[in-house]
Amino acid sequence: MAKTPYDIDLDRNPANYQPLTPLGFLERAAAVFPNHTAIIHGTLRRSYREFYARARRLASALAKRGIGRGDTVSALLANTPATLECHYGVPMCQGVLNTLNTRLDAAIIAFSLDHADARIVIVDREFSKVMKEALALARVKPLVIDYDDKEFTGAGERIGTIEYEEFIAQGDPTYAWKMPDDEWDAITLNYTSGTTGDPKGVVYHHRGAHLLATGNVVTCAMGKHPVYLWTLPMFHCNGWCFPWSISVVAGTHVCLRAVRAPAMYDAIANHKVTHLCGAPIVMATLLNAPANEKKPLPHVVEFFTAAAPPPEAVLAAMKEAGFNVTHLYGLTECYGPAVVNDWHDAWGTLPPAEQAMKKARQGVRYGALEGLDVLDPDTMTPVARDGETLGEVMMRGNVVMKGYLKNKASTEKSFAGGWFHTGDLGVMHADGYIQLKDRSKDIIISGGENISSIEVEDTLYKHPAVAAAAVVAKPDDKWGETPCAFIELKPGTTATTDELAQWCRKHLASYKCPRYVVFAEIPKTSTGKIQKFKLREMAKGV
Structure with a gap:
């Protein structure tokens, strides 16, 4: 690229260029509003001063264990203060945070740990059983840190060598955390939710995390202190x-x-x-x-x-x-x-x-x-x-x-x-x-006509007794595919197959109406997404 007068002797330097990263957001909040409540969890209240210090402790403790640029720290945690701290503490030592879906089975967790080459695993006591099974299947042998959330009152053994609070106590609350070497450096690793049955490791970088985080604030019209x-x-x-x-x-x-x-x-x-x-x-x-x-x-x-x-x-x-x-x-x-x-x-x-x-x-x-x-x-x-x-x-x-x-x-x-x-x-x-x-895989092609499963589902949702609806293609000898609807009813209500079929015929072209209606619990991911690949298998047996 040819240089213009605006390029000559006007170079990047530390004074005018810093890698974009969301990590500085916490540093600023702690400096400007140190006493403002950052986290509420049950009876726990933590200020921004405390939040920032604990994130730095975590980063320091991880660095002491050899975690650095490109090293993966996996976490199987509920929505807790520790999870928030991991979003800052892990990348503050240039590690990569891999948050694991808490509803996955041991085999998929083991696959994720191996694929990510996890060096350290932080696990909530609620999920210790599945993590213990996953670690037995996994090739990697990470350091395991238990997290004992006081708000969890159920059963669950400790399977690690150290508890989270003990671990971060080894860290320095004034740790000089590290900026990424490049804003293109990885900050987190997320595995796709599995609605397709084929999870992949999605890599986020510091630049994107910074921009989407601020984009949320603008999009959601968030004022000060939401x-x-x-x-x-x-x-x-x-x-x-x-x-x-x-x-x-x-x-x-x-x-x-x-x-x-x-x-x-x-x-x-x-x-x-x-x-x-x-x-x-x-x-x-x-x-x-x-x-x-x-x-x-x-x-x-x-x-x-x-x-x-x-x-x-x-x-x-x-x-x-x-x-x-x-x-x-x-x-x-x-x-x-x-x-x-x-x-x-x-x-x-x-x-x-x-x-x-x-x-x-x-x-x-x-x-x-x-x-x-x-x-x-x-x-x-x-x-x-x-x-x-x-x-x-x-x-x-x-x-x-x-x-x-x-x-x-x-x-x-x-x-x-x-x-x-x-x-x-x-x-x-x-x-x-x-x-x-x-x-693209959910379009139902029946007799050469494209049927949107979303359109059929929206019609079913308008029925007063329907709590949840999912429509998938069922193989059909005559039509190639035909719509099959899976229905969950609202508590205390009733509806029959004929009633729902008539409802659809009133609101949809006849070729779009489900020829099969099944009343059953609809399988979903932990984020509420309907797992249509499972429903397609179920539909084959209807």
Whole structure:
């Protein structure tokens, strides 16, 4: 690249260039608001001064054990203060944090530990049994640190050589933590959730974590000192980067070990929670709670949801309950959410049903994402902006992953043509808002017609007795594939196969209506995503 006058003798130096990293957010919060409550967990209260000191202790103790640039520290933890400390302490010594899904089985955990070459494992006592089994299967032999959370009252043995508090006590609270050598350095490793049955190691870098964390603050319109309730698992895309976001505005983390309605309502009422995130299952838990478990909200609470588009009926019920729902969209590969349904004031005057339809769209890119489009995957050209022409949702920018760990073929395939291929099928509306129609593998092709499982599910959700619905393709000799619906009913309600079939025929073209309806518990990941690959296997036997 040819130099211009603006390049000559105007070079990068430590005074005008520092690698982007989210680690400095905590340092600043502790300097500016040292006494502000950073963490609430049961009866525990920790200030930003304490939070920062403990993160540095952890970094120092890890460094003393030889953890440095590119070394993996795995953690199997609930939403606890230790998990927040790991998000800072591990990368502060240039290590890479690998947060493990707490609902995985031993074989998958063992695979993850081996694939990541885990040097140290921190494990909550609640999950010691599965971790013990995983370590017996794993090739690696990491140092195991037990975490004994005082809020956990169940059974669980210690399987490590040292307890977490004892371990960080060996560290220095004034430890001079290390900036990354390069902002492109890995900060965390996340394994895909397994909805496809094929987990991959997604690598995040410091630059992307910094940008998505600040992007959350802007997107969620967070003012100073928000109160954030941890209903989203911190292991999932590093809690959508909110462990770092909250430090930007010196907010308060309210930790929650388990997502239960009484605990959520108590936390919202007692701590005046302003924001929370979660999959639609969290909304269902709040809405379907018995009246004696609910409490009046202190104000309108901002709820950010992703995963499948929330059914119109659920969105309307959340608004009535006092929650303002904003629909986000993203994947593990883009640090969590990178698309937001930015709301227009004029839409607030539309009839409720039309508002719900607007809210069900995924929306437009975060300010931190440089490119979002719906493209024809064969030609890599944009589809018509008509809200009907189907294409693949694609992204590009600094909040797209570094790539898949030790998986060059998958990395190259996902970045083909200079775009990240999400695998999600959608349309582009005339106003530039995208809307998902399905995963590419979830489109049902029946008699040559494409059927969106999301459209069928949305219709089923509108039935007053339906609590959860999932629709997949069932092999069919005549049609090739035919829709098969799996249904969970709301407590105290009833519905028959014929009743639901008639309901669908009233609202859908006949070829889209499920020919099979199964009443059964729908398998989900710990983040509330429906595991359709399991349902497809179940449908074969229907």
